[in-house]
Amino acid sequence: MSDAADDAIAGGDQRRGSLALTIRDVARLAGVSIGTASKALNANGRLSAETRGRVLRVASEIGYRPNDLAQSLHRARSMTVGILSNDSFGRFAFPIVEALERRLSDHGIAVFMCNATDDPVRERRHIEQLLGKRVDGLVVTARRADKREPIEPVARGLPVVYVYSRVESPDALCLLPDDKGGAALAVTHLAALGRKRIAHITGPERFEAVRLREEGYRDALARAGLVAEAEECLAGDWSEAWGREATRRLFKRRRPPDALFCGNDQIARGAIDALRDLGRSVPAEVAVVGFDNWEVMAKGARPPLTSVDMNLDALGRAAGECLLDMMSGRAVAGVRRLPCSLVVRESCGAHARSSAAGELNA
Amino acid sequence: MSDAADDAIAGGDQRRGSLALTIRDVARLAGVSIGTASKALNANGRLSAETRGRVLRVASEIGYRPNDLAQSLHRARSMTVGILSNDSFGRFAFPIVEALERRLSDHGIAVFMCNATDDPVRERRHIEQLLGKRVDGLVVTARRADKREPIEPVARGLPVVYVYSRVESPDALCLLPDDKGGAALAVTHLAALGRKRIAHITGPERFEAVRLREEGYRDALARAGLVAEAEECLAGDWSEAWGREATRRLFKRRRPPDALFCGNDQIARGAIDALRDLGRSVPAEVAVVGFDNWEVMAKGARPPLTSVDMNLDALGRAAGECLLDMMSGRAVAGVRRLPCSLVVRESCGAHARSSAAGELNA
DNA sequence: AAGGATTGGGAAAAGCTTTTCTCACTTCGA
DNA sequence: TCGAAGTGAGAAAAGCTTTTCCCAATCCTT
Numbered sequence: 001m002s003d004a005a006d007d008a009i010a011g012g013d014q015r016r017g018s019l020a021l022t023i024r025d026v027a028r029l030a031g032v033s034i035g036t037a038s039k040a041l042n043a044n045g046r047l048s049a050e051t052r053g054r055v056l057r058v059a060s061e062i063g064y065r066p067n068d069l070a071q072s073l074h075r076a077r078s079m080t081v082g083i084l085s086n087d088s089f090g091r092f093a094f095p096i097v098e099a100l101e102r103r104l105s106d107h108g109i110a111v112f113m114c115n116a117t118d119d120p121v122r123e124r125r126h127i128e129q130l131l132g133k134r135v136d137g138l139v140v141t142a143r144r145a146d147k148r149e150p151i152e153p154v155a156r157g158l159p160v161v162y163v164y165s166r167v168e169s170p171d172a173l174c175l176l177p178d179d180k181g182g183a184a185l186a187v188t189h190l191a192a193l194g195r196k197r198i199a200h201i202t203g204p205e206r207f208e209a210v211r212l213r214e215e216g217y218r219d220a221l222a223r224a225g226l227v228a229e230a231e232e233c234l235a236g237d238w239s240e241a242w243g244r245e246a247t248r249r250l251f252k253r254r255r256p257p258d259a260l261f262c263g264n265d266q267i268a269r270g271a272i273d274a275l276r277d278l279g280r281s282v283p284a285e286v287a288v289v290g291f292d293n294w295e296v297m298a299k300g301a302r303p304p305l306t307s308v309d310m311n312l313d314a315l316g317r318a319a320g321e322c323l324l325d326m327m328s329g330r331a332v333a334g335v336r337r338l339p340c341s342l343v344v345r346e347s348c349g350a351h352a353r354s355s356a357a358g359e360l361n362a
Numbered sequence: 363m364s365d366a367a368d369d370a371i372a373g374g375d376q377r378r379g380s381l382a383l384t385i386r387d388v389a390r391l392a393g394v395s396i397g398t399a400s401k402a403l404n405a406n407g408r409l410s411a412e413t414r415g416r417v418l419r420v421a422s423e424i425g426y427r428p429n430d431l432a433q434s435l436h437r438a439r440s441m442t443v444g445i446l447s448n449d450s451f452g453r454f455a456f457p458i459v460e461a462l463e464r465r466l467s468d469h470g471i472a473v474f475m476c477n478a479t480d481d482p483v484r485e486r487r488h489i490e491q492l493l494g495k496r497v498d499g500l501v502v503t504a505r506r507a508d509k510r511e512p513i514e515p516v517a518r519g520l521p522v523v524y525v526y527s528r529v530e531s532p533d534a535l536c537l538l539p540d541d542k543g544g545a546a547l548a549v550t551h552l553a554a555l556g557r558k559r560i561a562h563i564t565g566p567e568r569f570e571a572v573r574l575r576e577e578g579y580r581d582a583l584a585r586a587g588l589v590a591e592a593e594e595c596l597a598g599d600w601s602e603a604w605g606r607e608a609t610r611r612l613f614k615r616r617r618p619p620d621a622l623f624c625g626n627d628q629i630a631r632g633a634i635d636a637l638r639d640l641g642r643s644v645p646a647e648v649a650v651v652g653f654d655n656w657e658v659m660a661k662g663a664r665p666p667l668t669s670v671d672m673n674l675d676a677l678g679r680a681a682g683e684c685l686l687d688m689m690s691g692r693a694v695a696g697v698r699r700l701p702c703s704l705v706v707r708e709s710c711g712a713h714a715r716s717s718a719a720g721e722l723n724a
Numbered sequence: 725a726a727g728g729a730t731t732g733g734g735a736a737a738a739g740c741t742t743t744t745c746t747c748a749c750t751t752c753g754a
Numbered sequence: 755t756c757g758a759a760g761t762g763a764g765a766a767a768a769g770c771t772t773t774t775c776c777c778a779a780t781c782c783t784t
Binding site for chain 4: 384385386396397400401404406407428429431432433434435436437
């Protein structure tokens with residue numbers, strides 16, 4: 001640090017307890033007024049090159065950094081947004097939030113993280129706090145949305161994006177993965193590989209995602225001309241145990257399936273384990289496809305699991321994009337479903353030509 | 363909303379584009395000066411009960427909320443902290459961050475989330491941004507700390523807590539799980555159950571955690587008098603595949619182990635799968651204990667996996683506590699290691715009396 | 725009833741920037 | 755050489771709170 005910096009700290013307004021340097025310090029050290037210093041720093045007004053240079057030099061020497069609080073107060077834009085989650089930012093919310101944060105931080109926007117964990121009181125408190133901090137926008141994400149939560153009664157005019165979460169209000173913007181399309185992708189792929197009897201093992205029916213994936217499954221079967229002989233759908237919970245159980249059940253029947261499309265990767269893993277126990281080889285006898293493309297799960301399976309990827313990061317990026325749009329005044333609303341992809345590994349029996357990059361887009 | 367609120371919005375300073383109500387609005391509607399309104403809202407000065415009541419009533423009617431930006435500017439305390447992560451807030455950072463956020467939000471402190479993903483440029487930018495926002499503190503968390511990152515050259519006097527991450531500087535505060543103790547906990551437990559030949563399958567040696575857990579393993583063996591006959595330590599990577607591979611290797615030998623202590627839950631899962639393939643029953647013939655207590659992994663295993671829990675939420679809470687301490691002026695420094703617990707399930711062969719709540723503390 | 729004490733409320737500054745307006749000084753042309 | 759045009763920099767207000775200081779009015783005491 002230079003002498004100037006020491007001066008700025010030692011001399012001058014010693015009384016001010018704050019350790020942060022202000023534009024006053026810059027101005028004083030550069031021998032100009034505060035307004036002039038501001039203009040120099042913001043490349044704004046009409047200044048001589050010499051003055052501008054001097055101010056900038058001083059500023060960088062003492063490591064001056066403008067106080068965002070004051071700037072925000074002045075501009076009535078805080079350059080912050082809040083993210084409200086219930087998932088405890090778990091496996092699903094997180095990739096979204098991460099992509100979102102990245103997108104926004106590229107625009108100089110910082111992100112407040114708030115975790116309400118399904119406690120309405122905490123949620124309310126968080127919203128109050130965010131409003132107090134004058135956030136420029138709000139993102140709401142939820143756990144694997146079972147039932148849609150009511151829209152927040154937030155201040156009018158505040159941009160809100162719901163991502164991986166759904167509300168009824170027609171003027172709200174909801175960003176969701178295309179569960180139906182993702183399921184169809186998987187089933188169509190299996191059918192194209194010659195599988196005839198494709199069963200579906202999935203999670204609790206109360207999840208909208210479960211219902212949509214089931215729809216996609218049925219549609220794709222119909223389109224492949226497989227309905228009559230194949231349709232078979234078992235709903236349970238999201239666990240490996242259920243995957244094993246359901247598989248055992250299916251293979252007790254007279255005509256067991258030659259492919260399993262599972263509602264998530266844990267179920268798929270359970271299914272693969274059960275098939276191994278039953279002496280059925282995967283993928284030769286039975287092909288298996290999962291959902292979520294949860295890497296540790298999918299890659300750890302034997303054989304590695306083909307799975308539908310919800311492209312959560314794309315969802316997060318899109319949320320960021322929409323929020324930026326709304327913040328700059330454009331109105332966006334409605335429900336948007338973003339495409340899933342299929343990540344092909346070995347469990348489905350496709351010749352994994354490019355096993356690493358083998359992605360089919362919806 | 364009441365008439366007063368409509369007045370506040372429709373009448374008065376219409377020119378001001380901002381939609382947020384200010385203390386001016388409250389004052390005007392209550393027929394008092396701004397200062398008086400402030401005093402009423404903060405229960406501060408000497409006011410008649412009647413005036414105070416009137417101001418409060420108006421404020422609540424129009425839904426007034428003080429502008430934290432202005433408050434922060436005035437108080438020179440922003441009531442915000444930044445969390446910097448490299449883990450992409452993955453599986454490890456997240457429980458910590460969540461507990462931390464909860465702890466701090468109870469004190470009215472909001473949390474900026476910044477993800478640097480090991481990019482030093484992004485990290486620097488984030489720090490700059492946080493300093494601009496005048497955060498009152500900083501928390502740094504890292505991925506499963508392989509090598510310790512250098513300390514940040516942050517503004518002097520800004521409280522910083524490193525959690526699940528380690529730096530060399532002696533006046534830094536680092537909060538870490540007690541890997542060594544956790545490992546000892548597992549091994550001691552196995553020894554107490556009568557296992558004699560306990561092998562250790564673990565991750566890459568470059569991780570400090572790997573070295574510490576190995577130390578704990580050796581110490582516990584020594585304390586149990588098992589050194590000569592048992593010591594066996596295989597380092598590989600953190601995957602299920604490695605768990606399977608290492609297990610196969612161990613069971614090709616003349617005298618295979620009767621227990622496996624694994625460096626994480628994925629390795630443990632691989633080990634269990636390999637044992638099943640080899641026809642060795644778990645836990646009857648071989649006991650298995652993992653590390654991390656990653657619920658989906660541990661509960662999905664067959665049998666459910668006994669595992670060491672790093673109590674990441676306690677770590678997060680402690681980080682919050684320390685940060686609050688530092689923010690209120692107390693100096694804290696040094697490396698603190700918080701105890702792990704052992705979560706007993708079935709894979710270790712303990713009579714799982716209370717299988718759900720069976721926790722041994724370090 | 726008059727002086728002092730108390731009470732209730734207002735005015736203003738401070739906290740840090742940005743921006744607009746104004747002013748003094750230079751330069752150029754006539 | 756004088757007036758006009760132009761250039762560079764400062765003063766001040768605004769943005770929203772909080773807090774200190776002060777003043778006017780009321781009350782009590784003697």
